[in-house]
Amino acid sequence: MEEVPHDCPGVGSAQAGRGASCQGCPNQGLCASGAGAAPDPAIEEIKEKMKTVKHKILVLSGKGGVGKSTFSAHLAHGLAEDENTQVALLDIDICGPSIPKIMGLEGEQVHQSGSGWSPVFLEDNLGVMSVGFLLSSPDDAVIWRGPKKNGMIKQFLRDVDWGEVDYLIVDTPPGTSDEHLSAVQYLAAAHIDGAVIITTPQEVSLQDVRKEISFCHKVKLPIIGVVENMSGFICPKCQKETQIFPPTTGGAEVMCHDLKIPLLGKVPLDPRIGIRFRLKAGYRISLEASRGRCPACPVYRESRRSPPCTRLLSVRVATKDSLFWLKPRIHQPL
């Protein structure tokens, strides 16, 4: 469906094809016949496609601007440091696709081959897909209603030739709406390992994140854990710490304790983290993945003299049959 009436009751609803607003819609007959309520054949097609993808991780947050895309990018990069690990990063934020910019891939185009759309490869083992690659100008707005966004997400999952992938990281927009429901529904038969939920320390963020956790429970999506981002700021001049986003209600730590969900780690606010991966000047910080046991703790003890990145506790990400640690690594200027 390209255009839907403004008050479309939804193709799966009991009123589909029967509501007053359905009059004149080109799909009225289809909906009234109950075709909309039947399972989408794409779900099986996606299940087939996802057979070559070992692990699928969704990065979620009820709140905007907490660092989902930044974390997704770091996670993808960290996993791809091992050249034997095939990583795919899928950006399903249709209106505000940030991944191309964060990965330094702005201006890249998606190519079509016999086996489907080719992702944009940053490294041989790191492929990326985003609606950002389909837009011709950085000023182009994607003014789409839910059904059209869902169609795009379906195409991303069904028509992209991901190949053999060890980890598919799915970056999402904030909220609990069309994109999230679609991702979960389309991947339902393909088994999602779980969701990593990002928050910042303050209550206004946690409030939305609790709703996201509630969403995960509703749709039976396992929660791998929560990452608290922008957790404290160390002044580069005097090295004193300030909580720019104060944890007035105890931050993610208290929330995770109350909801019995793992807290994977805390990432401090550091202007260097946001620097694009292809930038040659200046330091950049990435998260390096290492399998198995956590690296020796003394390296990660808090030190007021060290640069902020060493305050990053190892972020432990555990799925059903894989465990990896993300630890910070500073890249020297070239």
Next chain:
Amino acid sequence: MEAAGEPGNLAGVRHIILVLSGKGGVGKSTISTELALALRHAGKKVQGKAVHQCDSGWVPVFVDQEQSISLMSVGFLLEKPDEAVVWRGPKKNALIKQFVSDVAWGQLDYLVVDTPPGTSDEHMAVVDTLRPYSPLGALVVTTPQAVSVGDVRRELTFCKKVGLRVIGVVENMSGFVCPHCAECTNVFSRGGGEELARHAGVPFLGSVPLDPELTRSLEEGRDFIQGFPESPAFPALSCIAQKILNEAPVGLS
């Protein structure tokens, strides 16, 4: 169905401002709240959209005794605060239309509409529903860094396409002054907002710095404008409010 069927409900509202951003987490709700407070301190009667029922419809929640600021939000309609609103577009659109047609707005100087990030169902619904009432325009919020500006450019295109005038761009989280040594660090880079406004040919209304006191006062529901006139964010917010007060209504094309 359309708001035009209920001509009385917004007839008493003099100015409507939409607070938009393509990007999440830039401070739309913060700016909406502080703008509402600043306008109230300038003696105006404000409604922030963000419930009781009476004969003329839902009654907004009043923040203060003088009833100069009132609020409406789906948050008031939830049974539990952690309850997730897992709705697709059409249901969200229907609620937005209800907020316009079924709330007893009364006499208001300013209606400030806080929106979620993006250019999708909610944004189209709110523009369509408010169109007959000639909104003053859109206040577009960004943070300085490129990843935010990248999304907000698309929001400005949205405004152009739907004929919504852009009152101006606000750059939020613009620098942080360390309370210990007064060193200013550009935590989220710098300059992006002003450059964006220039590129899009719209006014730049100002930069608001990061201030943990502002964050704290929002968390605790305190009046920042009244409580923190010494804060570095105060002059920026007051200046932006003043520019809004000086605006003359032009309406949607």
